[in-house]
Amino acid sequence: MKYKNSKVFIKSLILATSVLFTSNILMAEATEVKQEDAIQKTYNDFEENQYWTNDMLWAMDKGLISGYLNSKHPVTGKLGNWLNPYGNLTEGQLLTILFRYKSPDELNNTKAESNFWASVPYQLAKKYKLPVKGSLTNQSPAGKAVTRGTMAKVIASLYFGKEVTEEQAINFMYQGKLSNGYKDKNGNYPMTVESFGSKDPLKRAHIVTFIKHYDDLIQSGDKINYEDIIQLKDTLLYDAILNALLKAESVLDYSRFTQDFNEVYDTVYEVLKDHPEIIYFKSIPLGTDSSVGFNYSYPKSEIIEMNNKLEKLTDEIIAEQIQPGMNEFEKVKAIHDYVVLNSAYDYENYKNNTIPKLSYTVYGLLVNGTAVCDGYAKTMFYLLNKIGIETLYVVGKGHGEDHAWNKVKIDGLWYNLDATWDDPVPNLEGYVRYKYFLISDSKLREDHIWDNSELPDASNSTYSYIPEFFSPSDLFGDKNRNIVLHEGYFYFINQTNIFKMKTDGTNKKSLLSVKNGYLSNFVINEGWIYSLTSEDNGPKYITKMKTDGSDKQTIYSIEKGTISKFSINEDWLLIVTSNGLIKMKSDGTSKELYENVQAYNVILYNQGIYYNDLSNNRQLTRINMDGTNKQMLGDIAMDFVIYEDWIYYLGESYHLFKIKLDGTQKTKLTNFNTENLRLSGSTLFYMETYPEFKMHRLELE
Known part of the structure; x- marks a missing residue:
């Protein structure tokens, strides 16, 4: 349904609600307005291109909500026809709208047990065991503003047929795509309990949007399992910890997620395992039953600067290397080649047993261009998972020494990938090996040892031709060039x-x-x-x-x-x-x-x-x-x-x-002597050949 101007013409039966404010208690009466009397009526405060515009039209067309005809605006007092989209919704109005959608016949045919204007909606709320404050004997909440949190509990409880907690209800709102919550200062939707705004008053514009999205969920046939919204609690705690670590916050209040400090402790290290870009975390001092502290290796300002630099570089790499239409193999090869071509193994420090901490990190490889196996494997894990390629970080031994590499999933099958051993030592600018690119477990076991008991098997040999295909004799001889x-x-x-x-x-x-x-x-x-x-x-x-x-x-x-x-x-x-x-x-x-x-x-x-x-x-x-x-x-x-x-x-x-x-x-x-200039995005790479032999990178922006 589309309207060319801000005047909305009513094409169906509308229930116009005249609102009376007495002693700060909102009383409502429903007045039936015949279609022929209402069709030419317009609303003065209808707005096009708002988040609620189409949902409001849908709700009015379904008879779920109506405007105020020839009434004083509840805030300005001006006489006119009003939708009042930013006005607060009361608990009684919430239940009325909900049952107009869910059970219109039951709402119309149930006999009221009292003269209370919201008697039937509260009778149905009791029948369906909805968590509301009002009742036939406690009528005052019916005329008071209801919160977004209460609304979420009511809708989720109606969906599952049993009462749920507010946190579970918010999880349902997110998982069912009824809401994304509010944006943070960076314009992102963190989708946490806090960002939902559960204590904020529910607006008329909110309810039509939530009910429309609820209807979309029902019409799609998708099912939200009760167990899923319970498990999502862990996701919210995880996200809160991740957000705190990325911002280098010193303290996190976790009381809204759990009361179990051990759960928080375990989740912190789960986050660190999944996010190797967090290189600055140091330790957790003793926490309390409601908060946990974090110690870092660098000052907060330096951490934010490092994070911004790494995030910017990561975005550039992905934008440059990953093109629309690429299949999973192409994406993996693009990231593998980038990592090998734009880094050098920290061989001198390895020989002298003086490897700096940064050489074990994503930051060391991507920003400084130098790393050891840990940095290579973590970087592959970081970049590939960023672009949606399921990747694991694996530790074991290579030639008898501690070593790290990856397992990568392509088209549903797992393969091994060792970017460290595909990068020649000493570094050869512009040269990539593929000896350890997407190989099977049996092939990798020729010189690697690891515990595979909790890892997926990589038995497929689809890409076994790759090492020979890209071998030096092929590449520089007469075979494949x-x-x-x-x-x-x-x-x-x-x-x-x-x-x-x-x-x-x-x-x-x-x-x-x-x-x-x-x-x-x-x-x-x-x-x-x-x-x-x-x-x-x-x-x-x-x-x-x-x-x-x-x-x-x-x-x-x-x-x-x-x-x-x-x-x-x-x-x-x-x-x-x-x-x-x-x-x-x-x-x-x-x-x-x-x-x-x-x-x-x-x-x-x-x-x-x-x-x-x-x-x-x-x-x-x-x-x-x-x-x-x-x-x-x-x-x-x-x-x-x-x-x-x-x-x-x-x-x-x-x-x-x-x-x-x-x-x-x-x-x-x-x-110093320099060779092999190569421009990648806004980064210039070049090789120092004397007095040392190492790669350099220069950010040109």
């Missing part, structure tokens, strides 16, 4: 073919075959595969085809000279040749040759082409998109990346520098 995972399929080059294969190793087929030459590179962009082919003693050319192998077409070829590399930037194809730089649209149109550009690395950015000029000792250079206005930016660049208005590059003595896009504000960033 340039492997790309895209929409549930692997695409890879086997020297003379581009293959497509499902991630479980099945359905392998050739998309493109070269008879007299070899394939050296390909990229996938917007559903198309672009590949570079070099014929023996013949032309070099770039082919374009769809990801199913159809619609093959050659979009560029060169008879003399070489093509060293190509890339796609902003729908432009940039091709580095021995004859110069070719710029063309990815569909093969708008082709231009810039003979004066002899490049090693090329980046298209903000209508400019940036490259390190091979004809001029790799000078960092810029030209316009049309090839004009060549500018030397004033320094040698062995490699470079661009982020916003800055170029980060390896300059003289292989030190890291940054410079503005116009060549100004040159700044030296490192005093």
Whole structure:
């Protein structure tokens, strides 16, 4: 039902309630208003686009609630027609509305036992054993404002057929999706007993929303078990402890959840087990029968800063690595590869027995880029569970030493994953191993020992082909090169073919075959595969085809000279040749040759082409998109990346520098030998090769 303006026209029988306030006691009488008399009536305080708007219309259409016709507004005294959505609801009105919904015939046909205006609703409340304050002998609560907590108890008790506690009732409201409670200061719904606002007065707008959501639950056919709302009590305690630890609160009042300190103590350590990002917790001093204290390793301000930094980085990682449409295998591989590529095993401290505490943590790996096995396993646990992949943290021994890794659930089956042992030591930038990626228990037991009695079995060998598929000899030799995972399929080059294969190793087929030459590179962009082919003693050319192998077409070829590399930037194809730089649209149109550009690395950015000029000792250079206005930016660049208005590059003595896009504000960033620049989101990764050998990361925002 939709209304084009704020005037609501009544299309059904409405019970208009005239309200009389006497000695602060709300008395109500029901007056029947015929449809023909009411249809042209409007309400002055109806509002569109409120949380209650559609639910109010639904409730009025069902005859559950009505407005006040030609009456004084209960607050302002102004004469008019009022819905009064923000007015308080009384207990008698709550019961009347509830039974209008639940048992309208019974409400209408039950004989009143007294002249009390709410006699029948209270008679039915007694019959159904609803926890209300009023009765036929105690009539005053019928005209007094009722609380949200009482409303929750009444609705939940009616649903289960027996009286429930307020806490259980609030659990029912959450689990049945009748309410999310109130938002916290960060705009989130903590969904705790406290955030429900049980002592707040129930508004008329509240009740229509709650009854509508109750109706949605009934109509859906979903069932809420009584045992579930009891168990949810543990969830509320868990959430309260988690919230306190994340905010580094020193004390938590747990009296509204339980009176058992041992339960609180056990739940604290359950939270810590599930949330390895809480790295700063130290201990629990003695608690009382209503509160528990927490000791931390850092000051609160420092903890909040660390949490904010980790949360921001986590959000960036997930946004960058996890794309819509990814299957579970792709998600696990993306996180595995990120962890391995963006971290280094803390080998020097391991050798010297000086491993810092942070190297055992999620923070140490993600923020500092350095960790030992504990940090790797906790980070995989943290990130994978964040994106909905069920993951376990496992401890045991590897090669006879204490070790940690993970079990991961993909498509209902469990596998082992050891990201630590997939990261080479010493670190090799840009290199990922897959020897311990999604392997079975039997395979892992070749060099790992653990107690599997309380862990799920990992007996499936679906991905047993992965280690060989990604092995160094395959990757750098003539077998499998340039492997790309895209929409549930692997695409890879086997020297003379581009293959497509499902991630479980099945359905392998050739998309493109070269008879007299070899394939050296390909990229996938917007559903198309672009590949570079070099014929023996013949032309070099770039082919374009769809990801199913159809619609093959050659979009560029060169008879003399070489093509060293190509890339796609902003729908432009940039091709580095021995004859110069070719710029063309990815569909093969708008082709231009810039003979004066002899490049090693090329980046298209903000209508400019940036490259390190091979004809001029790799000078960092810029030209316009049309090839004009060549500018030397004033320094040698062995490699470079661009982020916003800055170029980060390896300059003289292989030190890291940054410079503005116009060549100004040159700044030296490192005093050590640096290699392997890589930009991931707003984070720059680079490897120190002398005097030490370790990875560094720089937040560019």
